[in-house]
Amino acid sequence: DTEVTQTPKHLVMGMTNKKSLKCEQHMGHRAMYWYKQKAKKPPELMFVYSYEKLSINESVPSRFSPECPNSSLLNLHLHALQPEDSALYLCASSHGRVADTQYFGPGTRLTVL
Amino acid sequence: QKEVEQDPGPLSVPEGAIVSLNCTYSNSAFQYFMWYRQYSRKGPELLMYTYSSGNKEDGRFTAQVDKSSKYISLFIRDSQPSDSATYLCAMSAGQGAQKLVFGQGTRLTINP
Numbered sequence: 711d712t713e714v715t716q717t718p719k720h721l722v723m724g725m726t727n728k729k730s731l732k733c734e735q736h737m738g739h740r741a742m743y744w745y746k747q748k749a750k751k752p753p754e755l756m757f758v759y760s761y762e763k764l765s766i767n768e769s770v771p772s773r774f775s776p777e778c779p780n781s782s783l784l785n786l787h788l789h790a791l792q793p794e795d796s797a798l799y800l801c802a803s804s805h806g807r808v809a810d811t812q813y814f815g816p817g818t819r820l821t822v823l
Numbered sequence: 824q825k826e827v828e829q830d831p832g833p834l835s836v837p838e839g840a841i842v843s844l845n846c847t848y849s850n851s852a853f854q855y856f857m858w859y860r861q862y863s864r865k866g867p868e869l870l871m872y873t874y875s876s877g878n879k880e881d882g883r884f885t886a887q888v889d890k891s892s893k894y895i896s897l898f899i900r901d902s903q904p905s906d907s908a909t910y911l912c913a914m915s916a917g918q919g920a921q922k923l924v925f926g927q928g929t930r931l932t933i934n935p
Binding site for chain 1: 859868869872921925928
């Protein structure tokens with residue numbers, strides 16, 4: 711089973727709202743990732759967690775706040791977003807050690823009004 | 824110059840044709856090479872994974888890596904309309920939790 715699940719599928723929020731995106735995997739992977747993808751562009755890495763510790767932060771604005779409560783779950787907390795933050799947010803996971811292919815979830819399509 | 828270059832297309836071919844998709848890269852540290860397929864409004868799906876140089880075949884798909892030329896390819900034989908998607912090459916330098924560097928993606932349409 712190579713499934714990564716993400717909820718919600720779609721999210722519409724105002725610029726003053728606080729919301730969270732959730733990601734879950736049960737493959738025993740120890741690395742989890744958040745990516746942002748705009749239309750007709752490749753995914754852009756935002757954050758990497760390795761063994762539940764934040765290992766890469768690609769200079770993402772503080773209005774995005776990641777959290778890794780355990781090895782199977784990854785959250786992305788959103789606050790005071792801008793309309794330009796509207797995008798497809800993708801979660802991925804990988805083994806975390808050898809042969810590190812990343813498996814992506816279906817994404818959450820976020821619209822900021 | 825981007826680290827990974829991929830022709831964005833669009834590429835349109837008739838059903839049954841052989842499709843060749845390519846990426847070039849500049850970072851000689853890259854060792855792990857992947858091809859993802861992404862349907863519209865969906866997440867990328869891992870198609871092929873290759874370590875270092877060589878060929879790998881899986882059904883109608885063949886991935887080739889030529890590290891000496893810094894060039895990777897994906898061939899699709901007997902292409903089907905269901906193969907219509909965006910194909911992304913991706914690569915990384917090491918093991919463990921790594922940043923993937925993606926190409927721009929090639930939009931492919933297979934016409935019945």
